[in-house]
Amino acid sequence: MSTEKENPNIRLLKEELAAGRINRRQFLRNAILVGMAAPAAYAFVGEPLDGGFARRAAAAMPNQLPRGGALRLGTRVKSLSDPATYSWGGYDSNVTRQVCEYLTLTDRDNITHPYLLEKWEASPDLKTWTLSIRNNVKWHNGEDFTADDVLWNLKRLTDPAVGSSFIGLVEDFLLKKVPNGTDKAGKPQTKLVWWDANAIEKIDSHTIRLNGKTPQVAIPEYLFHYPALMLYPGDKGVFGVGSQGTGAFTMTEYQIGKIASVKSIKNYWGATVQSAWGGGPYLDEIQFIDLGDDMATGISAMASHQVAGLVVTDPSQAPALQGMPFLQLYKVGSAQCAVLRFHVDLKPWSDPRVRMAMRLGLDNASFIEAATRGLGTLGQDCHVAPVLPDYGKVPDIDRNIAKAKQLLSEAGLPKGFDTELAVPADIGWIVAQCQAAVEQWKAIGARVKLNIMPGAEYWNVWTKVPFGCTIWYHRPLGVMLLNLAYRTGVPWNESGYSNPEFDQLLNQAGGILDPNKRAVVMGKLERILQSNGPMAQPVFAEAFTFMDKKVMGFSMHPTNYVFGNRLALATV
Amino acid sequence: MVAFLIRRSSALVLTLVAASFLVFAVTQFSPTNVARETLGAYALPEQVNLLYSKLQLGDPLVVRYVRWAEVLLGVRKDPLDNPALGLHVEEPHGGRFFGNFGYSTLFRVPVNEIIWDRLGNTAILAGIAFAIIVPLSMLLGILAGMQPDSFVDRTLSVASITMTSMPEYAIGVILAALFAVWLKVLPGTSPLATGTGWPLPSQYVLPVAVLVLYDSGYVARMVRASMIDVLGRPFVRTAILKGLPRRRVILRHALRNAMIAPFTVILLQVNWLIGGVVVTETVFAYPGFGRMLLQASLFGDISLIEAATLIALVIAIGTQLLSDVGYWLLDPQVRG
Numbered sequence: 022m023s024t025e026k027e028n029p030n031i032r033l034l035k036e037e038l039a040a041g042r043i044n045r046r047q048f049l050r051n052a053i054l055v056g057m058a059a060p061a062a063y064a065f066v067g068e069p070l071d072g073g074f075a076r077r078a079a080a081a082m083p084n085q086l087p088r089g090g091a092l093r094l095g096t097r098v099k100s101l102s103d104p105a106t107y108s109w110g111g112y113d114s115n116v117t118r119q120v121c122e123y124l125t126l127t128d129r130d131n132i133t134h135p136y137l138l139e140k141w142e143a144s145p146d147l148k149t150w151t152l153s154i155r156n157n158v159k160w161h162n163g164e165d166f167t168a169d170d171v172l173w174n175l176k177r178l179t180d181p182a183v184g185s186s187f188i189g190l191v192e193d194f195l196l197k198k199v200p201n202g203t204d205k206a207g208k209p210q211t212k213l214v215w216w217d218a219n220a221i222e223k224i225d226s227h228t229i230r231l232n233g234k235t236p237q238v239a240i241p242e243y244l245f246h247y248p249a250l251m252l253y254p255g256d257k258g259v260f261g262v263g264s265q266g267t268g269a270f271t272m273t274e275y276q277i278g279k280i281a282s283v284k285s286i287k288n289y290w291g292a293t294v295q296s297a298w299g300g301g302p303y304l305d306e307i308q309f310i311d312l313g314d315d316m317a318t319g320i321s322a323m324a325s326h327q328v329a330g331l332v333v334t335d336p337s338q339a340p341a342l343q344g345m346p347f348l349q350l351y352k353v354g355s356a357q358c359a360v361l362r363f364h365v366d367l368k369p370w371s372d373p374r375v376r377m378a379m380r381l382g383l384d385n386a387s388f389i390e391a392a393t394r395g396l397g398t399l400g401q402d403c404h405v406a407p408v409l410p411d412y413g414k415v416p417d418i419d420r421n422i423a424k425a426k427q428l429l430s431e432a433g434l435p436k437g438f439d440t441e442l443a444v445p446a447d448i449g450w451i452v453a454q455c456q457a458a459v460e461q462w463k464a465i466g467a468r469v470k471l472n473i474m475p476g477a478e479y480w481n482v483w484t485k486v487p488f489g490c491t492i493w494y495h496r497p498l499g500v501m502l503l504n505l506a507y508r509t510g511v512p513w514n515e516s517g518y519s520n521p522e523f524d525q526l527l528n529q530a531g532g533i534l535d536p537n538k539r540a541v542v543m544g545k546l547e548r549i550l551q552s553n554g555p556m557a558q559p560v561f562a563e564a565f566t567f568m569d570k571k572v573m574g575f576s577m578h579p580t581n582y583v584f585g586n587r588l589a590l591a592t593v
Numbered sequence: 594m595v596a597f598l599i600r601r602s603s604a605l606v607l608t609l610v611a612a613s614f615l616v617f618a619v620t621q622f623s624p625t626n627v628a629r630e631t632l633g634a635y636a637l638p639e640q641v642n643l644l645y646s647k648l649q650l651g652d653p654l655v656v657r658y659v660r661w662a663e664v665l666l667g668v669r670k671d672p673l674d675n676p677a678l679g680l681h682v683e684e685p686h687g688g689r690f691f692g693n694f695g696y697s698t699l700f701r702v703p704v705n706e707i708i709w710d711r712l713g714n715t716a717i718l719a720g721i722a723f724a725i726i727v728p729l730s731m732l733l734g735i736l737a738g739m740q741p742d743s744f745v746d747r748t749l750s751v752a753s754i755t756m757t758s759m760p761e762y763a764i765g766v767i768l769a770a771l772f773a774v775w776l777k778v779l780p781g782t783s784p785l786a787t788g789t790g791w792p793l794p795s796q797y798v799l800p801v802a803v804l805v806l807y808d809s810g811y812v813a814r815m816v817r818a819s820m821i822d823v824l825g826r827p828f829v830r831t832a833i834l835k836g837l838p839r840r841r842v843i844l845r846h847a848l849r850n851a852m853i854a855p856f857t858v859i860l861l862q863v864n865w866l867i868g869g870v871v872v873t874e875t876v877f878a879y880p881g882f883g884r885m886l887l888q889a890s891l892f893g894d895i896s897l898i899e900a901a902t903l904i905a906l907v908i909a910i911g912t913q914l915l916s917d918v919g920y921w922l923l924d925p926q927v928r929g
Contacts, residue, residue, distance in 0.1 A: 091788060093788070093789060100701065102701065182643075276700075277699070277700050277701060278699075278700065278888065279784070279880060280784075280786065308786075308788065310784060310786060310789075311784075311878070312782060312784075312878050313875060313878045313884075314875075315875055315876060315878075317766055317769070317876065318781075318782050318875075318876065318877070318878045320774070320781070321769045321773050321774065321780075321781020321782050321877075322780075322781050322782045322878070323781075324773050324774040324777070324781050325773045325774075325777065325779070325780040325781040325782070325791065326789075326790055327780055327781065327782055327784075327786075327789040327790065327791065328789075341774075475891050477891040477892055478891060
């Protein structure tokens with residue numbers, strides 16, 4: 022390894038670190054990203070290999086974790102059968118991730134590690150990524166995990182007929198639009214295909230190469246996107262009881278809306294791997310129990326020890342759970358937020374002045390208490406959280422009622438206007454945020470009627486309603502969120518926002534390795550959203566949960582991911 | 594009597610047909626799109642349209658209704674049970690039989706596999722609750738009605754009205770906070786899971802308590818009113834004047850007459866106990882019939898909604914029939 026020619030990007034980073042222009046964490050993240058071997062990178066900065074995981078974990082538990090036991094977690098049990106189209110993040114992927122694994126893993130500090138991959142290498146122009154697959158990974162049936170399996174999975178994930186949200190992440194990198202006839206009305210149709218026949222190519226049995234058409238720095242993060250599970254090709258993309266996987270567990274029971282159980286396997290290939298994610302499994306079984314939509318049910322279940330922890334909690338549950346002495350609070354800063362988004366193709370939201378007025382009408386700081394009950398951080402209406410490594414510093418947007426009213430007058434609405442805000446009922450803090458926002462908007466003349474609807478109904482119309490409040494879960498990079506939500510024409514662009522200048526800057530940001538230089542471009546993108554963007558976003562929710570004190574090895578991940586192989590139950 | 598039963602049964606069948614068609618029509622106009630629900634919020638429009646056409650959701654209302662009826666009667670196989678569609682529908686009994694309610698798109702199993710299980714759970718809950726509500730409310734109602742405006746009557750009436758006016762959700766949360774969170778003697782949720790450290794019987798206590806508290810008050814008031822009415826009748830006054838002990842008058846003469854009106858009311862509670870306990874089931878995460886129907890309605894799972902509606906209708910009309918027959922048996926004046 023020491024005889025490799027040093028990648029110029031890595032040399033650049035070393036210089037930046039020496040000059041003090043980036044800190045150790047930024048160096049670690051970006052050096053590993055472009056292929057510096059993790060031990061070397063950590064050794065270079067003098068940090069322990071797993072980023073302090075072991076240090077934190079050792080502080081919380083003895084050297085040898087106890088084996089055995091069944092852990093019950095309260096959650097929702099959604100449809101699991103099509104992992105490529107998972108859309109619930111912490112609910113569906115958390116069950117399947119115990120059975121199937123990912124090529125990479127992004128930890129709670131937003132540092133990405135190789136997982137099923139051994140390492141990756143990026144070309145200096147960041148267009149070509151060579152992925153080296155680990156040698157000793159096995160499926161549960163004993164077969165080897167090889168590049169053929171990876172190729173099969175990546176083909177599916179980039180296939181529009183399968184419809185995975187992975188497409189939105191890599192569209193610019195791996196795909197292109199080609200004409201596909203016309204529809205009934207005569208309008209020309211397009212479809213997405215690989216931009217080159219070799220966009221994803223197999224080099225040998227344990228190497229895959231991604232040949233992209235644009236530079237892209239976040240490929241390792243993309244490979245950890247929650248639908249990007251590595252499935253066994255023989256299962257044909259369907260996940261169920263007894264499905265093959267490479268993980269430490271196998272699913273033994275599954276009833277949608279009721280329960281999903283996974284049992285540990287005997288010969289987990291990752292049992293002896295020293296890393297941020299390896300080891301275990303210690304538990305015999307993990308049961309995911311569906312507690313329904315109601316917030317009170319989670320509290321009752323924890324109080325009577327029917328579950329030892331909750332996968333996702335809402336701030337409204339925090340006071341009651343904090344009062345139970347046998348529970349431990351775990352929390353971490355995250356980029357989770359609920360955007361109050363306007364559909365820019367519909368009146369009055371097509372006028373950017375109206376959108377700006379709505380942002381000016383809110384006192385963002387007040388939402389930390391009002392919506393997240395203190396378990397939140399300030400948002401700046403740009404969807405990029407200050408905790409993210411590529412956040413570019415922008416000023417806060419303070420409440421300015423006079424300016425907001427003036428903008429509304431200029432837009433032809435001097436007497437204000439009436440509108441309706443649709444919000445799903447299933448997440449309590451979002452409803453609280455909307456209620457507070459509606460009250461504050463009265464001062465600028467926007468008379469907003471709140472339409473609280475059942476979660477299932479909202480998700481049917483979330484991309485079509487003129488004005489809606491949608492939850493966005495944490496992503497480790499700001500550029501990922503902007504790509505998913507605001508790039509022209511991507512599947513999850515709920516507001517219909519289409520800004521060519523924004524798209525161009527986004528392409529630019531995605532190819533810049535240096536965190537300082539990228540933050541400059543990100544700052545520009547954030548400022549565009551602050552002045553012209555299709556939403557108001559006042560607050561970020563911290564990710565938190567409560568676990569029984571007898572649960573060991575747990576640490577809070579910003580996206581509520583549960584890594585079952587590292588968990589154990591204290592026997593006393 | 595027989596003619597009466599035949600008339601009633603044919604009315605039942607007609608009602609079922611009409612109601613099932615109405616349910617189909619209503620879901621047609623609802624905003625939920627089953628294909629969108631199945632694939633989730635983030636699926637591409639092309640994929641949603643593909644599934645939409647596979648599920649044949651675009652066909653005219655009457656065509657879809659007739660198809661559903663034919664599957665139910667066993668005339669044809671469920672069109673979804675076709676491997677070429679790639680929907681992974683597995684109908685273990687071969688697909689063509691009377692009572693084939695079709696395939697649930699919400700739970701991804703044949704309807705028959707989920708609906709009877711859930712109905713059974715609610716029936717257990719309802720059965721236990723019913724077994725407590727009837728004697729309890731009769732006792733309270735009789736005690737209250739025997740001495741109108743006495744201290745006993747006033748106390749029982751206030752308690753009954755208070756319980757009935759509190760919504761089930763409030764009663765449920767209060768009981769859970771009291772017994773599960775504070776005293777820790779009962780489980781806070783009732784998912785009917787055996788591994789949670791709480792024995793199965795303990796998981797029934799709180800949901801049953803909510804139902805009993807909520808409903809007994811109402812039935813007790815009905816029994817009380819009927820009791821007061823009967824005790825005011827001339828024949829009771831005659832019996833007392835004849836010198837019969839008060840207890841014998843009540844137990845042998847007044848009671849049977851006082852039970853006629855509440856009998857109907859009590860049977861109507863069965864209806865409510867089967868379909869209307871969705872609130873209690875939600876509060877305690879109980880895997881019951883009402884909660885299933887709620888989830889199916891929000892999702893737009895037409896097979897499940899239809900099946901649940903038909904079953905609920907049969908129960909409703911069945912209990913009405915029972916109450917008519919019982920009324921006929923109890924009150925000789927009706928027979929004449």
